[in-house]
Amino acid sequence: MRIDILTLFPEMFNSVFSESIIGRALKNNIFTVNCINIRDFSEDKHKRVDDYPYGGGPGMVLKPEPVFKAIQNVRKENSRIIFLTPKGKVYNQKIAKELSKEEHLVLLCGHYEGIDNRIIENYVTDEISIGDYVLTGGEISAMVLIDSVVRLLPGALGKKESYMEESHYNGLLEYPQYTRPREFNGHKVPDVLLSGNHKEIEKWRIYQSLKYTYLRRPDLLEKKELTKEEEEILSKIKLNFSN
Numbered sequence: 001m002r003i004d005i006l007t008l009f010p011e012m013f014n015s016v017f018s019e020s021i022i023g024r025a026l027k028n029n030i031f032t033v034n035c036i037n038i039r040d041f042s043e044d045k046h047k048r049v050d051d052y053p054y055g056g057g058p059g060m061v062l063k064p065e066p067v068f069k070a071i072q073n074v075r076k077e078n079s080r081i082i083f084l085t086p087k088g089k090v091y092n093q094k095i096a097k098e099l100s101k102e103e104h105l106v107l108l109c110g111h112y113e114g115i116d117n118r119i120i121e122n123y124v125t126d127e128i129s130i131g132d133y134v135l136t137g138g139e140i141s142a143m144v145l146i147d148s149v150v151r152l153l154p155g156a157l158g159k160k161e162s163y164m165e166e167s168h169y170n171g172l173l174e175y176p177q178y179t180r181p182r183e184f185n186g187h188k189v190p191d192v193l194l195s196g197n198h199k200e201i202e203k204w205r206i207y208q209s210l211k212y213t214y215l216r217r218p219d220l221l222e223k224k225e226l227t228k229e230e231e232e233i234l235s236k237i238k239l240n241f242s243n
């Protein structure tokens with residue numbers, strides 16, 4: 001997979017591409033990435049990339065030409081041209097999975113009040129939002145997308161990292177995790193996890209996963225087909241936690 005990032009702040013990506021799993025995936029040629037400064041495609045002598053909005057209003061708007069030239073410079077036959085914006089389709093693991101199968105992603109990072117809509121209407125293939133809040137630009141959203149997509153690429157996660165098919169535990173929130181020591185600041189690890197009784201451990205994990213999902217994300221429960229056993233456990237949870 002190749003990822004091209006169109007941005008006004010290419011330096012922002014340095015640490016993301018040098019550290020940890022993404023850094024190692026790059027070194028191992030699991031994917032290639034290239035940052036392009038939109039400003040390099042500005043024609044005017046002042047290297048302007050923004051201008052005042054037609055129709056008035058506060059702030060500035062990204063001019064269409066520099067962005068268009070940057071897109072044309074990198075695009076291939078079936079590139080996904082993704083514009084990160086609060087107005088986009090809300091990103092989730094399903095979209096990450098779909099994007100991880102693509103050959104070429106172009107991530108367009110905006111700034112200011114917006115980007116000339118003629119770019120969005122005619123050249124962008126996907127508008128994606130990472131959530132309902134407003135950032136100063138699209139770069140951090142691009143990093144979120146890259147991290148969640150790259151970790152799904154074959155060979156990206158070493159044998160040590162766990163590959164959770166869903167960001168949630170098969171559609172539910174994951175059970176709590178513990179590691180050594182057995183006691184920490186007087187807080188003990190739940191006995192069942194030390195018992196070596198794998199059937200009991202599995203039951204405890206299903207209970208915890210259903211409990212957390214019921215309490216924090218009932219919307220995920222709506223979408224989830226539960227087994228008979230899970231239904232029984234959930235009805236017990238509902239009795240224990242009926243608020």
Ligand SMILES: Nc1nonc1C(=O)NCc1ccc(Cl)cc1
Nearest residue numbers: 084085110111114129130135141
């Ligand atoms: N939420 C989000 N999910 O994706 N991106 C965001 C976000 O706030 N971007 C800021 C931003 C600012 C200006 C322009 Cl032109 C585009 C995007």
